[in-house]
Amino acid sequence: MTNAAQLITLDNGLTVYLKEIHTAPIISTWIWYRVGSRNESPGITGISHWVEHMQFKGTQDYPAGNLDREISRVGGAWNALTHMDWTTYFEILPAHLFNISLKLEADRMVNSQFLPVEVERERTVIISEREGNENQPRFLLAEAVQNAAFSQHPYKHEVIGVKEDLYAISREDLYQHYHRYYQPTNAVLSIAGDFNTRSLLQNIKEIFGDIPSGEPVRLIIPPEPAIEHEKQVHITGPGETSYLQVAYRAPSAQNPDFFALTVLDSLLTGPSSLNMFGSGGTSNKTSRLYRALVEGEVTVSCQGSLHATIDPYLYSINLTLHPDRTPEEVLFAVDQEIKRVLDSPITKTEIDRAIKQARALFAFSSENISNQAFWLGYSEMFASYDWFENYVNHLSNVTPERVLQIAQTYLDPSNRVVGIYTPEGG
Amino acid sequence: MLIIKKSIFDDPIHALPSPENTTRVQLPNGITLLSRPNFNSPTLSIKGYLNGGSLFDPEDKLGLSYLTAFGLMTGTANHDFQSLYNQIESIGASLSFSSSTLRTSFSAHCLSEDLDLILSVLADCLRTPSFPEKEFNRQKNQMLTALAIRAQDTGAMANLLFDQIVYCDHPYQHPEEGYTETVQAIQRDDLPNFYQRIYGPKDMAMAIVGAVEPQLAADAVRQYFGDWENPSQHPLPIIESKEPLANPTKKRLSIPGKYQADIVMGCLAPDRHSPDFHALRLGNNILGEFGMMGRLGQRVREAAGLAYYVYSSLSISLGPGAWEMIAGVNPENIDQTIALITDEVVNFVSHPVTEQELSDSKSFFLGRMPLMLDSNSGVAASLINIERFNLGLDYFLRYPQLVQEITREDIFEASRRYLDPERLAIAVAGP
Numbered sequence: 001m002t003n004a005a006q007l008i009t010l011d012n013g014l015t016v017y018l019k020e021i022h023t024a025p026i027i028s029t030w031i032w033y034r035v036g037s038r039n040e041s042p043g044i045t046g047i048s049h050w051v052e053h054m055q056f057k058g059t060q061d062y063p064a065g066n067l068d069r070e071i072s073r074v075g076g077a078w079n080a081l082t083h084m085d086w087t088t089y090f091e092i093l094p095a096h097l098f099n100i101s102l103k104l105e106a107d108r109m110v111n112s113q114f115l116p117v118e119v120e121r122e123r124t125v126i127i128s129e130r131e132g133n134e135n136q137p138r139f140l141l142a143e144a145v146q147n148a149a150f151s152q153h154p155y156k157h158e159v160i161g162v163k164e165d166l167y168a169i170s171r172e173d174l175y176q177h178y179h180r181y182y183q184p185t186n187a188v189l190s191i192a193g194d195f196n197t198r199s200l201l202q203n204i205k206e207i208f209g210d211i212p213s214g215e216p217v218r219l220i221i222p223p224e225p226a227i228e229h230e231k232q233v234h235i236t237g238p239g240e241t242s243y244l245q246v247a248y249r250a251p252s253a254q255n256p257d258f259f260a261l262t263v264l265d266s267l268l269t270g271p272s273s274l275n276m277f278g279s280g281g282t283s284n285k286t287s288r289l290y291r292a293l294v295e296g297e298v299t300v301s302c303q304g305s306l307h308a309t310i311d312p313y314l315y316s317i318n319l320t321l322h323p324d325r326t327p328e329e330v331l332f333a334v335d336q337e338i339k340r341v342l343d344s345p346i347t348k349t350e351i352d353r354a355i356k357q358a359r360a361l362f363a364f365s366s367e368n369i370s371n372q373a374f375w376l377g378y379s380e381m382f383a384s385y386d387w388f389e390n391y392v393n394h395l396s397n398v399t400p401e402r403v404l405q406i407a408q409t410y411l412d413p414s415n416r417v418v419g420i421y422t423p424e425g426g
Numbered sequence: 427m428l429i430i431k432k433s434i435f436d437d438p439i440h441a442l443p444s445p446e447n448t449t450r451v452q453l454p455n456g457i458t459l460l461s462r463p464n465f466n467s468p469t470l471s472i473k474g475y476l477n478g479g480s481l482f483d484p485e486d487k488l489g490l491s492y493l494t495a496f497g498l499m500t501g502t503a504n505h506d507f508q509s510l511y512n513q514i515e516s517i518g519a520s521l522s523f524s525s526s527t528l529r530t531s532f533s534a535h536c537l538s539e540d541l542d543l544i545l546s547v548l549a550d551c552l553r554t555p556s557f558p559e560k561e562f563n564r565q566k567n568q569m570l571t572a573l574a575i576r577a578q579d580t581g582a583m584a585n586l587l588f589d590q591i592v593y594c595d596h597p598y599q600h601p602e603e604g605y606t607e608t609v610q611a612i613q614r615d616d617l618p619n620f621y622q623r624i625y626g627p628k629d630m631a632m633a634i635v636g637a638v639e640p641q642l643a644a645d646a647v648r649q650y651f652g653d654w655e656n657p658s659q660h661p662l663p664i665i666e667s668k669e670p671l672a673n674p675t676k677k678r679l680s681i682p683g684k685y686q687a688d689i690v691m692g693c694l695a696p697d698r699h700s701p702d703f704h705a706l707r708l709g710n711n712i713l714g715e716f717g718m719m720g721r722l723g724q725r726v727r728e729a730a731g732l733a734y735y736v737y738s739s740l741s742i743s744l745g746p747g748a749w750e751m752i753a754g755v756n757p758e759n760i761d762q763t764i765a766l767i768t769d770e771v772v773n774f775v776s777h778p779v780t781e782q783e784l785s786d787s788k789s790f791f792l793g794r795m796p797l798m799l800d801s802n803s804g805v806a807a808s809l810i811n812i813e814r815f816n817l818g819l820d821y822f823l824r825y826p827q828l829v830q831e832i833t834r835e836d837i838f839e840a841s842r843r844y845l846d847p848e849r850l851a852i853a854v855a856g857p
Contacts, residue, residue: 023464023466023467024796024800025796026796026797026800056718064728065717065718065724065728068716068717068718069717069786071717072716072717072786072790073786073789073790073793074789074790074793075789075790075791075792075793075794075795075796075797076793076794076797077794077797092797092800094793094794094796094797095796097793120731121728121729121730121731122731123731124731124732124756125727125731125732125733125734126734127756128686128732128733128734128754128755128756129734131685131686131756132685132686132734132735132754134684134685134686135578135579135580135684135685135686137578237683238578238681238682238683238684239574239575239577239578239683240574240577240578241571241574241575241578270515271515271518281520282514282515282518282519282520283511283514283515283520283522284515285507285508285511285515286508286511286512286515286516291508294564294568295507295564297564297567300567300568300571300572301568320571320575322567322571323567323570323571323574353516356516356517356518357515357516357517357518358518359518360517360518360519360536360537361518363467363468363469363537364469364518364535366467367466367467367469367801367802368800368801369800370800424683
């Protein structure tokens with residue numbers, strides 16, 4: 001029912017991944033651009049996300065409104081996501097009606113208009129989106145932590161951008177950003193579903209083949225220096241609840257350390273789901289930090305967060321405090337658990353369990369067509385599709401000694417930023 | 427002209443759930459099992475429910491049903507908290523329970539080789555929960571923290587306020603999670619008492635979808651649930667009807683320090699069995715769903731640039747439902763947004779939708795049918811819906827006809843029966 005993924009590069013540089021899956025009569029199409037907040041500098045933070053919004057404003061061939069209608073009329077789902085390293089657009093459509101997604105994506109790769117009136121309307125929409133985020137204490141805390149964790153790297157800023165920049169970015173800024181990054185050599189088209197690879201490839205060549213390659217994107221980002229000593233950021237806001245975010249500088253996705261840190265995270269805060277769509281995760285009640293912190297009534301929840309990124313980003317432990325506990329008590333409890341990893345190393349049995357969990361989650365991730373199309377392109381944004389295909393094997397090679405080494409290297413207090421959100425007047 | 431691919435109905439691989447590919451088994455104790463095989467991946471989705479939720483909560487202990495469902499996995503006659511979760515998490519599976527107004531639901535996901543294990547844990551939790559005191563206290567604290575977080579959530583609080591307006595003096599006026607003071611009042615012994623009255627096999631439904639033959643699924647369910655009985659299980663009461671508002675009613679809740687306000691406005695909607703159901707679904711789609719959030723999205727987001735999200739939503743189940751228009755906006759734009767939404771509502775009940783809009787919306791509902799086949803959990807959720815509302819296993823075969831026969835006038839008349847711009851409930855929560 002499922003064939004291996006096919007990789008093809010068109011003459012104009014567009015990378016194409018195709019995976020035939022005939023389990024349901026649908027096709028999931030994703031186009032990925034190597035542009036996100038990593039490609040932004042102070043003054044234009046948030047511009048990649050804003051460009052993503054403008055891509056829904058239409059072209060001459062597909063005026064705004066017609067796009068929605070074309071997709072929605074066939075019962076399709078479509079949306080877009082902007083991240084630190086990438087921006088992606090997807091359409092999930094009935095197989096016999098999916099051709100519209102190819103035409104639409106080829107068209108808006110080069111023909112978006114960025115009409116000034118639409119730019120101004122979208123400015124307030126995006127500021128509204130940011131204000132919705134600002135209502136959430138966790139967003140405010142994460143933004144402060146990110147800002148403190150990087151001195152110069154663009155990962156310093158949230159994807160949505162700082163408010164001042166959202167007021168200042170011009171139509172020309174947006175159009176230049178679009179023109180620079182939206183081109184075949186900077187894009188990956190990933191499609192999974194109920195199609196014939198040979199005929200679809202022909203179709204893709206006809207629709208995308210004539211788009212000019214564009215200027216190669218050259219981006220030089222000086223490496224971010226190490227954190228060197230622990231930093232703390234305190235913010236206050238409304239409410240009765242306190243939050244703690246403990247963020248360590250993490251390896252990039254391509255660094256072999258990433259897999260060992262993934263296993264360590266699984267032991268500390270529970271395994272991460274690989275399924276972007278639908279169910280397929282597991283709970284984290286047997287993880288070390290849950291047992292120590294939540295069962296110990298120090299916090300009411302704990303979650304780990306490790307992102308696969310091009311450059312080193314952050315591994316965060318996010319905690320909602322028990323109302324009777326102080327941030328200092330919680331940080332002490334976290335450190336005690338990390339000390340336990342260092343002093344009485346993890347057993348092979350624990351690692352084997354983590355690998356078994358990862359295998360199950362990997363199987364869940366293949367249950368869903370869109371998830372497979374997602375991984376075809378997503379893994380290309382920070383490594384390659386091999387990274388995903390060999391994910392479980394990479395985890396299987398992790399040893400207890402390696403986990404100990406990783407804990408020593410990355411979970412040192414000198415490599416972290418501690419963010420504390422406390423209620424105003426609390 | 428609407429085109430539905432023939433294979434959706436005829437191809438055994440792609441077929442929508444139907445009597446030919448779905449097995450329905452009723453156990454003597456009242457449990458109904460729906461099972462549909464899918465061997466494309468070695469996984470299973472299990473979903474189900476028991477009748478009984480927060481509707482049974484005493485007024486002074488609202489949140490009891492929620493805490494009871496929450497407590498099912500804190501310990502059983504055979505396993506403590508860690509032992510229960512160790513069984514689930516060791517195999518990368520998931521199992522969770524939740525409670526709403528009328529139902530206690532469960533949902534599980536596992537590899538098909540683990541069907542027996544997951545059903546044994548599910549049965550253990552449903553049949554022999556012990557509600558240990560220590561775990562109860564911890565979970566109560568977690569819930570109180572969740573309520574403190576809810577009090578700061580403008581969207582959740584606007585919703586809560588809206589329900590208090592449209593369901594005033596009706597059992598649906600209360601949130602399933604209760605309020606801080608009602609949760610504070612709940613004691614550990616309330617949980618087993620509630621459990622004894624509400625939980626049982628009668629009218630319980632379960633769907634198992636994935637890599638298992640229906641016969642094996644049925645045998646396994648019989649093994650773990652076949653001898654479950656609870657003579658003291660209470661049936662669902664008859665749900666009171668609710669009169670619409672006599673006057674427009676607006677309430678505003680101040681949550682200082684926030685940056686954005688949430689607006690929820692709307693009216694009552696009918697029961698799932700209403701003949702207006704399909705007309706209202708299409709109408710709602712046109713008003714605030716189709717494309718980029720329908721007419722509301724076009725007016726408030728695209729034309730006025732006022733909101734990142736603005737949409738309409740129809741909540742229809744058993745008893746009185748709700749038709750809501752929702753937006754998140756800068757506090758300075760609250761009045762303007764309410765005026766624009768109201769204007770769209772006036773327009774909606776003054777003129778029938780256009781032929782084009784109707785055709786688009788029908789096409790949307792029929793076209794998206796195959797998308798639900800994309801996951802076992804999507805199919806399982808659909809089967810549960812079919813069972814709960816007694817729609818019949820041939821529902822998806824009849825569905826195209828049910829949608830196709832709706833006219834512009836059907837939508838117009840059905841909408842006017844419920845949506846009165848002169849008597850809207852308007853709830854706002856923000857700084």
